[in-house]
Structure formats: C-alpha cells, structure tokens
Amino acid sequence: MMIWTLIKINIAALFAGIFKKNRGKQKRSKGAVVLIILFAVYLAFMFMLFVGMMFNSIISPFFEAEIGWFYFSMAGISVFAICFFGIVFMAGPQLFNARDNELLLAMPIKPPAILAGRLSALLLVEYLFASVVLFPAFMVFALRGYIADVPALGIVFFFVTALLIPLLALSLGCIVGWLIALAAARITKGKTVIMLVLSVGFLGAYMWFATRLNNYITVLADQGADMAEEMRRTLPPVYHLGAANAEGSILSFIIFTLSALVPFAIMCALLSASFRKMTTGGRTAKKIEYHEHTARVSGPRAALLFKELQRFWSLPAYILNASLGVIATIIAAAVLIVHPSVITNTLQQFIDIVPVVDMGLVGIIALASIAALNNVSAPSISLEGKQLWFLKSLPLAPRDILLTKALMHIVICGIPTFLTGVVCIFVLPVAGALPVVLILVLPASVTVMFALIGVALNLRFPRFDWVNPIQPVKKSLSSILTLFGGIALIITLIFVYAILSFLMSVEVFLLACAIAALAVSAALYSYLKNAGSRRFEEL
Numbered sequence: 001m002m003i004w005t006l007i008k009i010n011i012a013a014l015f016a017g018i019f020k021k022n023r024g025k026q027k028r029s030k031g032a033v034v035l036i037i038l039f040a041v042y043l044a045f046m047f048m049l050f051v052g053m054m055f056n057s058i059i060s061p062f063f064e065a066e067i068g069w070f071y072f073s074m075a076g077i078s079v080f081a082i083c084f085f086g087i088v089f090m091a092g093p094q095l096f097n098a099r100d101n102e103l104l105l106a107m108p109i110k111p112p113a114i115l116a117g118r119l120s121a122l123l124l125v126e127y128l129f130a131s132v133v134l135f136p137a138f139m140v141f142a143l144r145g146y147i148a149d150v151p152a153l154g155i156v157f158f159f160v161t162a163l164l165i166p167l168l169a170l171s172l173g174c175i176v177g178w179l180i181a182l183a184a185a186r187i188t189k190g191k192t193v194i195m196l197v198l199s200v201g202f203l204g205a206y207m208w209f210a211t212r213l214n215n216y217i218t219v220l221a222d223q224g225a226d227m228a229e230e231m232r233r234t235l236p237p238v239y240h241l242g243a244a245n246a247e248g249s250i251l252s253f254i255i256f257t258l259s260a261l262v263p264f265a266i267m268c269a270l271l272s273a274s275f276r277k278m279t280t281g282g283r284t285a286k287k288i289e290y291h292e293h294t295a296r297v298s299g300p301r302a303a304l305l306f307k308e309l310q311r312f313w314s315l316p317a318y319i320l321n322a323s324l325g326v327i328a329t330i331i332a333a334a335v336l337i338v339h340p341s342v343i344t345n346t347l348q349q350f351i352d353i354v355p356v357v358d359m360g361l362v363g364i365i366a367l368a369s370i371a372a373l374n375n376v377s378a379p380s381i382s383l384e385g386k387q388l389w390f391l392k393s394l395p396l397a398p399r400d401i402l403l404t405k406a407l408m409h410i411v412i413c414g415i416p417t418f419l420t421g422v423v424c425i426f427v428l429p430v431a432g433a434l435p436v437v438l439i440l441v442l443p444a445s446v447t448v449m450f451a452l453i454g455v456a457l458n459l460r461f462p463r464f465d466w467v468n469p470i471q472p473v474k475k476s477l478s479s480i481l482t483l484f485g486g487i488a489l490i491i492t493l494i495f496v497y498a499i500l501s502f503l504m505s506v507e508v509f510l511l512a513c514a515i516a517a518l519a520v521s522a523a524l525y526s527y528l529k530n531a532g533s534r535r536f537e538e539l
Helices: 002-019 030-064 068-096 101-106 111-143 152-186 191-211 213-234 236-247 250-280 300-314 316-322 324-338 340-353 359-371 382-392 398-427 433-460 470-474 477-500 506-529 531-538
Strands: none
Touching: 002 111, 030 068, 030 111, 068 111, 068 152, 068 236, 101 111, 111 152, 111 250, 152 236, 152 250, 213 236, 236 250, 300 316, 300 398, 316 324, 316 470, 324 340, 324 359, 324 398, 340 359, 359 398, 359 433, 359 506, 382 398, 382 470, 398 433, 398 506, 398 531, 433 477, 433 506, 433 531, 470 477, 477 506, 506 531
16 A cells, blocks of 8 residues: 555655645646646647658668568667666656655655555656667558568567566666665765766767767668668567567567566666665765865845855766756867867758858857757746745845846856857958847847746746755756747748748847846846746745
8 A cells, every 4th residue: 555655655746846836825727737738738749750760761662661560670770779878867856865764764665665656657768768769660560561461469569568668777777776876975076077077978979879860871772681680689579579579479579578677677676675764874974174265255135146056066967967068079179179160061961951140140040949948947936845945044135136046047047159150250251240240249148038938938937845855856847838938939930931931031030039137037037036026025
C-alpha cells in the first residue's frame, strides 16, 4: 500500500508545478490548464513532425534492401539515446540528492519503496520521451504501406518492445547518474565548474550529432546494408529488437526482453541495497580555515545582486538549463575568434536559403534569437523556497528586490551577448551604420525584455514547494513559459516578416523589433514597480 502511495505522490509531483499553484492551494483555472496542454501538444507535434521526416527518408532503402529490421533497430536506438540523455541529468537530483530523502528514510518506509516511487516518476518521463519518437516511426511505417510486409506478431512485439526500451535506458542512465552524483559528493573544490564542463560536454556531443544528422541519414540510405550487417555482429540486442518487430521472431523477442529486463533488475537490486548509504553517507564537507581580513561593506542592492549571482554559479543545473543561450554565445564568440570559417560557412547556408539577408543581418538575428532562449530570471523567486521570509525582511522595497533579480539576468546574459556582438562587428562583414547598431542594441533589448518577463511570470506562477532546486528551474510554469515563449516569439516574427517583407527591409523590421522590445520592457518595468511589488508582498 505504501509503495503505491509513494508512486502516486512522485508522479503527481511531476505536474505539481504546472497544474497547481502551490502545495495545499487551489488548482489552476481550467482555461490555464487547457492552454498549457495545447502548448505542450504543439511542441510535441513539431518534434514528432521532424522525427517523422527523418524516418520517412530512410525507410524505403531499408525495406527495399530487405533489411527492414534495421529500420526498427534505428528507431530503438533513437529512443534509447533521447531517454538515456534525459535520465542521466535527472537521476542525481531526483534519486540521490532529493531534499526529502532523509525525511522519508526517518519514517517507517523501506528504501525499496522510496526507490520505487522515484523510479516510477522517472519511467513515466521516459515513456513520454519514447512516445515522441516511436509514434512517428510507426506512423511512417504504416502510412508508407510497409506494414503489410510485417507479420501480425511483429506488430504486437513492436508495442511490447516500446515499453521495454525505456527500461534499458533507465537502468544504464541511473547507474551513470549515480556515478556522477557520487563523484560530485567527493568533490569539494571546483564542483560547479567540473559538473558544468561535463554537462556542456554531453550537450555539445548531442548538438554535434544533431547538426550532422542529415549527413548520417544520407550515409544510412547509401550504406544501410553494410551498417546493418555490422550492427548484427557488434550489437546483438539491437539486432534482435529489429528482428522481433520486422520478422515476428519469438526467439529474438525473448533475447531482447531479457536484455532489457535483466539490467533493470540488477539496477533495482543494487540501488535498493545501497540506497540509504548513497543518499545519506559518503558526503564530504569542505574544511574552511579562518583567515582574518577586512570585511567589505556594500549596499543592500549590491549585496542582493551578489547573492543572486552566487546562487546561480553554485548550481550547475541552473546554469545548464536556464542559460543555454549564454553558453552558445560564448562558444560562438570563441569559434569566431579562433576558426571563423566554421560560423561563416553555417551562416552562408542560411543565406543561400534566404537570399534577402547578408551575413551581418544573419548574425544579428542569430544573436537576438539566442538571447530569447535564456530564462535565468524565470525561477529566481521560486528558488527562494522556504527562505522567502528572509528576502522579504531585507531593508529593500519590493520593487528593488524584483528589479535586482532582473538585473541578475541582464548581467549573466547581457555581457556575453554584448561582447559577442562586438566580435561579430570585427569578424563578420557587417555593412552600414544601422546593422552595426542593431547587432548591439537588438540582442540587448531582447535580453532586458526577457529578464523582466521572467520575473513577472515567476510572480504570477511561483513554486516554493520544490524538493530539489532543479524543479523550479526545469519544471515550473514560469520557466517553461519563458523558454518556449521565446521560441514561439521567434517563429511568430518570422511569419510576420514574411507577410510584411514587401513593405520594409530586414533592417527596418529588426529596428522595429528592438523598439517593440524596449516598449514591452518599459511596460514590464512599470508593472514590477507597482502591481508586481504589491503581489510580491502578498506571497
């Protein structure tokens, strides 16, 4: 009974920040819930459309070469990759570093029950990830007519193996996540830098693979038979996954089932046996040697800004999830200085598709778009958690507190963006005075606007009942709306210019966007000084 209660609590916690205002308070209005669901469906549809296009380009060569099993194997590998990548960074915060682990262990609850509750929530996330890959893969397979070439038992096996692949990804992802959490617990100096480097390394490898995806698809289509034979020899579980689906092979189905269930059982046994030790033991504390020095005195606003920046840099998950645009900007600036042809060649490909822009204008659009992907300020109020009373007790007016959180976003995101703009001016062929001004002003205005948007949305949708600080960063409604709202804004502006292109040039349109961003920022500034301050006092 207890284990089912924990499972329900952990699954409910996944959606608590989206569908509930705060623990113990009323649910969101039906209209807000409908909008959230529609937004999520739209994003899932766009991703599935992209995945479907990819599978549509490779299915014919495989079935025509009579290696249809390779199609299902590639679908399985895609599911495993997205599930494994997602779970590696979720396992540590959700399993081993959750804030309520010690509280639960102090209760008459067995560690395996706690672990089952945690794993159930992670597994649900895995199935959501898997669905956006397997659904378009199956639809392409069915709509292209190849379903007639597969026995009915193979179709049954397809849906069963769809449930097994995430189990394998969860097993390996939890082990790797445990090793990362264990290493992080042993590190006392430079933990943030090390974890950030590892995370950016994983993300960089993923992005590198994504940028070369078209090349890989071409190679798959041309050399599918050779690669399939190599996979048959080196990755038997992957081959048997494809054979079970394409040929209805019972033996292959059994082999793959064991390949998924055995690692999952081993992982559960290992974690159950050592869950208490992993979550409460083996932690090290940094030894501090006292040195007498003169204390620095600063004003309350400067002190609060320093506190906000210090918290940001102390949480690798905050850095990685809320400032992807900053990371991308810094990398782009470094590449422009060291090896500019990498960037210029990429921009030239865009110019070939949209000839109305030159390289300087593409640089402006790219910098402004990247600036819209940062949501550093969106969870800044929620991250106060149960210490909100301390923030409200400071000798600062509410408007100063809110504007300082927005300033934190501007400092973190604005400085790298401005410096990268300067690099672009000297490296890229930015022609004319207006583009030079725009490459500095437009990204800066977008940064200021989203800094204020993040704080305003977090005021409207705060979340203080988090178990781990990664929850308000990744799962709170304010963070989700700010991040995907930026993406939606970029797409919307592209369509708007497509309609207005016969009335104005790209430079004039970008200037209008900068003016609009500054106007929105002024309105948000006024809101935070007045109505927003009153709302903060009521929190």
